[in-house]
Amino acid sequence: MRTRRLTGLVGLLTAGALFLAACGDDGSNDTTTDANEDAAGEDAAGDDGADGGADDGAEDAEEAGADPDDAEFMVYALLPQGNDQPYGTTYLPPMEEAAAELGISLTITNSQYDADTQASDCEVAVAAQPDGIILWPAVGDTVRPCLQAANDAGIPVTVTNSDVNPEDEELTRGYSGPDTYGQGAASAELMCEFADGEDIGIIMINGLTGNSTAINRENGFEDTIDEQCSNVEILARQPGNWNADESQIAASEMITAVGAANIQGVYAADDTMVAGAIDALRARDIDPADLIITSIGNTFLGNPLVIDGSLDGKVFQSSSWDGENAVTLMHEVLTQDPGERIVRFMPDVKVTIDNAEDPDVEPEW
Amino acid sequence: MSQTQTDPRPPSEEQADLSTSDGLVARVRLILSRRxxxxxxxxxMVVWxxxxxxxxxxxxxxxxxxxxxxxxxxxALGLTAVILMGELDLAVxxxxxxxGVIMASFDSLAVGVLAALATGLIVGAVNAFFVxxxxxxSFIATLGMLFFLRGAAFVISGEAPVRIADVDAGIAFGQPVIGPLTPRMLLFIVAFVALYIFLSHVRVGREFYAVGGNRQAARDAGIPVVRRVFTGFMISGFISALAGVINTLERTAADPTAGSTVLLASFAAAIIGGVLLNGGRGSVFGTLIGASALGMLQVALTLSGVQVDVQNIVIGSVLLLAVITDPSSLRAAAVTARGLFRSRSERQPTG
Known part of the structure; x- marks a missing residue:
């Protein structure tokens, strides 16, 4: 009786686990590009805000899907986000499309901003001996061992979206993406410009604490305020963790702590968070148009705010440029073997009500 | 092998089984039933x-x-010691x-390591004190500790990653020292062996099962329950701190946001390994097998390029499968099903 039960249990588990394994393998057997295309397409379709560009991108990627067996190069892309974030959702399709066009078979991982998971993914990638590794650091300070291991194995590494620390640059072959410090600085320049010499107090909503992009943008903004407009005082700062809801709560708490009458401006490190901050202002019956508000990004959430006058200005960031250039840079490294480290910054275009409807700064995510 | 649970049936019934069955086969069956x-x-095996x-x-x-x-x-190994006593440690x-942050804050690596490990012991003791x-x-107490420590990590680190004083030493720490074994693996093996011996061959460790199985009975039997719970939480805190030290050394920097995926993975490894959340049943050997299955599955899925969302679905499904196929869950389901069936047949009109 007992043996029969045990056998049945093992049989049940085996069948169940085999079924699960088969589910997990569905996306993988076709390798990586296909799996990612499927997921990207699904997410883009499900993302309310990302209908146009994302869908197009996903379709294009699907059309361009090359057979990975015919791919000229095998590349691992170690990312900290993917279809779980709006930016990643629109970053991936152009990346996959470019990879298919250039004959690159991509294997994409997502560490969800966990440095240990990314380090482990890196070990797996190095063991797989790909032609190259594209790295988007989850935490910039922790990637040196990964870079060293790849270097020792003779695998070229390029960096995307958020650059490594200066002392680690020698272990990488190039960087493409935004100048995150420069973006913070450009947003501060907009703030200074709108303040026009008047003494104002502002609150600051930053990205995920400890994250390289968040730190660089905060430093860029603060340094520029200190240098260019001492009339702007940062009264309080809180992390909004790249999230509208958390940003709304953080802004609301800062308004209470500092006093609404003392606040004449808001800086948020991205569009998603600035939308949350503006909601918090409206909830207190404060008209955002009366305040100077700046941010970074170019989202479906943020662009209408510029057009309706709630958001005074922001710095353009293109997820599609970012994803596409991550692959083209790696391809350049693999095919041309340039001697020096390539740095390709995304243009820091300032978006205000004057140019918010230009096609060049059309929102993507 | 005495660290696993006892069969829920009375001993006399087990002995009767044993005496009426044929020697070796019966013994094997009895051992298997206790595992x-x-x-x-x-x-x-499926993963293999x-x-x-x-x-x-x-x-x-x-x-x-x-x-x-x-x-x-x-x-997960440290967590097993706490779960065996029917408690939870969400602060791992x-x-x-x-x-990790405390370790990286010191200029001397050795002092930093000692301070970090001491922190783990103190955290464990404070958790046990509240419990x-x-x-x-313990859910509430360690949840509070989770937030307190996370905030403390941000404050101490100045809300940014902290590089260790000797980056080269950190990189060297990540290299194999014996064959393919890195210090992380060796320390994991040492922790496993130490906990295995402690929980199966040392009286204090074996009393964890009694504390988890029936706390009042354990008290009545003269087991110092308070001290055992303190020991369990301090083991968990120490091993978590050790993991923090290892991660910080290998990454050459401490990240105040570290460990975001650790809690669920550790619980998953222990539960898949057969450790009962109510306490009193399970083994570190099971946790080792659970961690091995999970680890291999993760590597395989990553190599296959399976998206992390799909990986989470697979791992979550495996976890659910592990919980619902727990013998006690199956027994409870069978009792419920029998009860339902009986009540329906009683309601049937007789004629």
Whole structure:
């Protein structure tokens, strides 16, 4: 009786686990590009805000899907986000499309901003001996061992979206993406410009604490305020963790702590968070148009705010440029073997009500 | 092998089974019936077959796989000591983060390591104090500690990663020292062996099962329950801190946000390994098998390029499978089903 039960249990588990394994393998057997295309397409379709560009991108990627067996190069892309974030959702399709066009078979991982998971993914990638590794650091300070291991194995590494620390640059072959410090600085320049010499107090909503992009943008903004407009005082700062809801709560708490009458401006490190901050202002019956508000990004959430006058200005960031250039840079490294480290910054275009409807700064995510 | 649970049936019934069956076969059956790792072994076998067929790189790059198992398994080992006593420690990931930050804050690596490990012991003792002295439910007490330590990690680190004083030493720490074994793997093996011996061959460790099985009975039997709970939480805190030290050394920097995936992975490894959340049943051997199955599965899925969302679905499903196929869950389901069936047949009109 007992043996029969045990056998049945093992049989049940085996069948169940085999079924699960088969589910997990569905996306993988076709390798990586296909799996990612499927997921990207699904997410883009499900993302309310990302209908146009994302869908197009996903379709294009699907059309361009090359057979990975015919791919000229095998590349691992170690990312900290993917279809779980709006930016990643629109970053991936152009990346996959470019990879298919250039004959690159991509294997994409997502560490969800966990440095240990990314380090482990890196070990797996190095063991797989790909032609190259594209790295988007989850935490910039922790990637040196990964870079060293790849270097020792003779695998070229390029960096995307958020650059490594200066002392680690020698272990990488190039960087493409935004100048995150420069973006913070450009947003501060907009703030200074709108303040026009008047003494104002502002609150600051930053990205995920400890994250390289968040730190660089905060430093860029603060340094520029200190240098260019001492009339702007940062009264309080809180992390909004790249999230509208958390940003709304953080802004609301800062308004209470500092006093609404003392606040004449808001800086948020991205569009998603600035939308949350503006909601918090409206909830207190404060008209955002009366305040100077700046941010970074170019989202479906943020662009209408510029057009309706709630958001005074922001710095353009293109997820599609970012994803596409991550692959083209790696391809350049693999095919041309340039001697020096390539740095390709995304243009820091300032978006205000004057140019918010230009096609060049059309929102993507 | 005495660290696993006792059979729920009375001993006399077991003995009767034994006496009426044929020698060796009966003994094997009895041993098997007492083991709790069956589901983990089944899963591990499935993963082996899957990886051999579809991702042999999991085996050829075994050092990577071992590294992932050690990453998933170390905190799970410490957690097992707490769960065996019917308690929870939700603060393991935060302990890992804060101890890493504390370690990196010192100029001397040795002093930093000692301070970090001491922090783990203190955190464990404070958790135990709230649970057994103040009387707060361990879920609540360690949830509070989770937030406290996470905040402390941010404050101490100045809300940014902290690089260790000697980056080269950190990189060297990540290199193999014996064959393919890195210090992380060796420390994981040492922790496993030490806990295995402690929980199965040392009286104090074996009393964890009694504390988890029936706390009042354990008290009545003269077991110092308070001290045992303190010991369990301090083991968990120490091992979490050790994981924090290892992670910080290997990454050459402490990240205040570290460990975001550790808590769930550790619980998953322990539960898949057959450790009962109510306490009193399970083994570190089961946790080891659970961590091995999870670690290999993760490496295989990553190598296959399976999206992390799909990986989470697979791991979550495996976890659910492990919980619903727990013998006690199956027994409870059978009783419920029988009750339902009986009540329906009683309601049937008789004629």
């Amino acid at each position: 709790t790792e069956g589901r983990a072994v089944a899963l591990l 077959v899957f990886t051999l067929l579809f991702e042999p790189l999991v085996w050829t790059s075994y050092e990577v796989t071992l590294g992932r198992i050690a990453l998933v398994g170390l905190v 990931a935060s302990t890992l983060a804060v101890s 057994v002295v103040v009387g707060i439910n």
